[in-house]
Amino acid sequence: MSDQLTKELVLRAPAKLNIYLQVGALRSDGYHDITTVYQAINLHDEVHISSSHSNQGITITISGSEASDDVPTDERNLAVKAVKLLASFVGRTNHCVEIHLVKNIPSQAGLGGGSADAAAVLVGCNELWNLALSSKELMTLGARLGEDVPFHIHGMMAIGVGHREPLTDALAAPSSGDSIPRSHIWHWVLGIPFAGGLSTKEVFGKLDELACGRNPADYTAAQIKCLATTWASEPPSGAEIAKNLYNDLEAPAVALLPVIGECLKAGLAAGALASLMTGSGSTCAFLAMDGGHAERLNVELKATGLFRRVIVTAGPVEGVSIVRQE
Ligand code: ATP
Incomplete structure (x- = not known):
């Protein structure tokens, strides 16, 4: 399928709160299992993604009230890692995209700003490249980038258990599609x-x-x-x-x-x-x-x-x- 139809996407990437977080014992791989209850909140980064025809690879620029030197503008940015991971997963060689992040989520703050951006890039590139991967597939892929990425795709409330594993339980809204009472x-x-x-x-x-x-x-x-x-x-x-x-x-x-x-x-x-x-x-x-x-x-x-x-x-x-x- 051609990906020439969509040129630019703007996505909203919500921050998360861990309203419950319990840490298990240290594992032999150096990580801890955790048990957490997440809630997505209405504090968002805005993520712009467009196809680039300049052959410059992945470019990333950042603005917004929480743009700071803490947020890398190179391949260390989780948004860039997300493009590369998705491209390699589907065997796509051309992954030239321009990303612009409008940062509103404070970084290094426990609000999952980087993971939210990565989640938005997975959802955005899936659309831009007409890949038709399901949310579940994107969440499974997202877990490879970071613990919280699957939840940022899912939103609402959910329980996460283990380390970089799929969400255990999504606490679904009363009736899907309706606004929350x-x-x-x-x-x-x-x-x-x-x-x-x-x-x-x-x-x-x-x-x-x-x-x-x-x-x-x-x-x-x-x-x-x-x-x-x-x-x-x-x-x-x-x-x-x-x-x-x-x-x-x-x-x-x-x-x-x-x-x-x-x-x-x-x-x-x-x-x-x-x-x-x-x-x-x-x-x-x-x-x-x-x-x-x-x-x-x-x-x-x-x-x-x-x-x-x-x-x-x-x-x-x-x-x-x-x-x-x-
Ligand atoms: P976590 O709890 O997942 O460690 P956090 O919510 O405390 O993270 P983030 O905003 O995700 O904080 O930033 C953690 C670090 O990730 C930053 O210091 C930064 O160097 C790096 N980082 C990589 N990509 C991004 C991004 N898109 N936005 C913010 N930080 C990023």
Whole structure:
């Protein structure tokens, strides 16, 4: 099939929160198994992909409020790796594309910005090259790029178990295609500490060094069950949700960057239902009762001076989507 029909695609790549994250023992390959519950939120990078006829290979440019020196503009960028992986998977020799990332998702923040971009590139190139791979195939491929890539394709809420394995369980919306009932929307305020980002490797390293107490397995099952019933006709209350949010990586992240502990406390002092670090940090997520409460927390948290950026957001939202196609 020809891929000349579509010239440019614009995709929306949502960030994720780990609303639950438990780390298993260190494996012989140096990685840890994890058990996590993801939620996609309405904070997005915008990913532009177009066919390039200049034979310059893959080019990548970056703009946006979160463009920074942290985000590589060469083959180290996960978006570039995603193009190469998909091309080699389908045996395509011409993979000249131009990618432009409008970064809104802070990087090294535990929000999965790089994985979101990679997920968007897999979905985008599948369309641009008329490959007709299913979402499931793209998710399986995405897992080779990074733990979180399959979830960014899937979106909404899902459970991930193991290391770079397919999502165990997708927590489907009440009836697919309908918009999510207001009662099922979670309102969040995110605080990005001034102190900077944390590398995932460093945080896992600290976890092993501290050998800190991890969440016992039986407790895990009960917590996940509560978070997973969020789609029931009577979703759990904010207070119930708050009790079950959890992250094993919080303690090592606080040990590396004590200001994260201060940030988490500041959220509770401001009246958040819960404070939780997402992924390997350093973003702190504060659960609000509703949109109005989130706005009030936003004002209070900005006034603490602890955060370089405070963001009001909500979830769950769908995964990567194509917003324009020319
Ligand atoms: P993770 O939890 O997956 O380690 P994160 O959510 O904390 O990641 P990312 O925004 O994915 O943070 O950035 C982690 C690192 O990945 C950055 O420091 C950067 O060097 C690298 N990176 C590669 N590609 C990208 C991209 N497209 N956007 C942002 N960072 C990228």
